Every structure is written in structure tokens, then in C-alpha cells.
Amino acid sequence: MKNLVITIARYYGSGGRTIGQMLAKDLGINYYDKEILKLASEDSGINEAMFAKADEKLKGSQLFRIMRKQYHGEVIPPESRDFLSNQNLFNYQAKVIQELAEEESCIIIGRCADYILRDKENMMSVFVYASPAYCLQQAKLRGANGGRTTMKYVDDVNKYRADYIKYYTGRDWNDVRNYDLCINSGKVGFEGTMQAIKDYIKIRFPEYENPNL
DSSP, rough: OOOOOOEEEOOOOHHHHHHHHHHHHHTOOOEEEHHHHHHHHHOOOOOOHHHHHHHHHHHHHHHHHHHHOOOOOOOOOTTTTTSSSSSHHHHHHHHHHHHHHHOOOOOEEEETTHTTTTOTTTEEEEEEOOOOHHHHHHHHHGGGGGTTTTTHHHHHHHHHHHHHHHHHHHOOOOOOGGGGGGEHHHHHHHHHHHHHHHHHHHHHHHOOOOOTT
């Protein structure tokens, strides 16, 4: 196996993003987070800012919590009046994620990548979590939210992420059955979480060719 894609979903403050960056550097592979928006913009011709604005609009929408726009894999053509819809902006991100999984080994943070790639044999999904107190502590240490992070803010971000997953995939974000590996970073630390992921790779994907494992 030449390509392995590791998707990481994470509680706010659990260090999932930092762990993903550490792991990407350690394995010598690419890391994708907001870079997906830039790639989707280049692919679609839609201004990159519109992808970020779409997420912001969903945060304030009551329909977001009621309706479902489950992803089915197709992009909407430019001639359609729905070309700039939130659904199509998500579809283009999903298209980029699918293409990356075919082309290279990489780590993808969030963006429903575990669901989008659920049928790929070269994908492993990780969920990083920790206690609310630990997440709040880590968020404060890193100056998140301009240094004004509160427990309510942590809870609100996690609620939004859960709603986002439900809206586009129909899945329960907290359901451990949706992931290959769930790790409490508050118990083993960032380095320990990274090592646990590497150990899992060696057991499940012994054919994966990476000299840094």
C-alpha cells in the first residue's frame, strides 16, 4: 500500500489539530485542514471566501438543526442556480478529499472526511477527545478564541461540530462506531496519541510503505 489517508475528528481543545500536524511531520506526509478550502476554490472557480462564509451561515441557521443535506457524492454544474449553494460548496470539498485519497498519503482534519472516505480501504479514521476540563485548559494555553475561551465556548464549538456532521452525513459525531480508533489525549498526551496512531497503522496496515513508522 503506497497511499494511506488518516482522518482526524476531534473535540475542541483536545489537540487533534496539533497531533495531526505532529504526525504529518513525523511520517513525512501532507497535512490538510483549511487547505481543503483553497483546493476546492481552485477546482470549482468559486471564491475561497465563500466556502468559509458558508460554514458561518450554517452556525446561525435554525434549519441547520432541523433539516438534513446528506452528502451523496455529486457536484452541481455551474449552469445550475444551486451552484453556489452550501450543499455544493460542501460537495466540492468532498471531491477534493476524494482526489487526495487517490493521489497521496496525507492527514485530513475534520470536514467529514471519515464519512466521505468511509468506503476506502486505504483510510483510517481517528477520533481525539478529552475531558471538558482538559480541553478548556489546552484551549487557554494556546490562546484560542483570543484568549477568552470559556467552558461554554468549548461546549458551543463541539455542539456546532456535532450538528455539522449530522447535517451532512446523518451520523452521530460522538458514536465511537464511526471511527477506527478513539483516543483520550488527556490521558496519554499529544505524543502518546501520535504514537498510538502509529502503532495502529503498523498493526492494521503492515503493507503501508513508510520508512518513518
